[in-house]
Amino acid sequence: MAGQKTDQRDVYVGQRIAEQRRKASLTQKRVAESFGMSAAQLQKYEKGTNRISAVHLDIFSRMTGVPLEYFFQGAPRLDETSGGFSETAQQAYRAEGSLQNLAEAVARHLSDTLPDTVRRDIAAAAQVLSKRLSD
Numbered sequence: 001m002a003g004q005k006t007d008q009r010d011v012y013v014g015q016r017i018a019e020q021r022r023k024a025s026l027t028q029k030r031v032a033e034s035f036g037m038s039a040a041q042l043q044k045y046e047k048g049t050n051r052i053s054a055v056h057l058d059i060f061s062r063m064t065g066v067p068l069e070y071f072f073q074g075a076p077r078l079d080e081t082s083g084g085f086s087e088t089a090q091q092a093y094r095a096e097g098s099l100q101n102l103a104e105a106v107a108r109h110l111s112d113t114l115p116d117t118v119r120r121d122i123a124a125a126a127q128v129l130s131k132r133l134s135d
Helices: 008-023 028-035 039-047 054-064 084-096 099-113 116-134
Strands: none
Touching: 008 039, 008 054, 028 039, 028 054, 099 116
């Protein structure tokens, strides 16, 4: 993570961390100790000066009982990341000319980015679609 610039998403996530820490009546020192770092480092996460790791965010999520998705709900999206998936999907389709390859790229992306409940809903919808199209 060294050298990565933080952006408005890091500030947003940091604000949500600070908000939940206070709601859970946790001090920066207590949370930082559970991460194995200084309170000053946690403060940098909360301000968005430094980007928090997925592992630390997962630990914090468990400490507060707040799902990981909460920290990203409503987060700003940046232009550089908005087209990534569609580009990958288009490349998969063009490379083989197969809708099955496109479906595989979509499935991989959804599996990597969505929570289990949403993935299950999408899978159920796909089963209905499959049944209707094969009748």
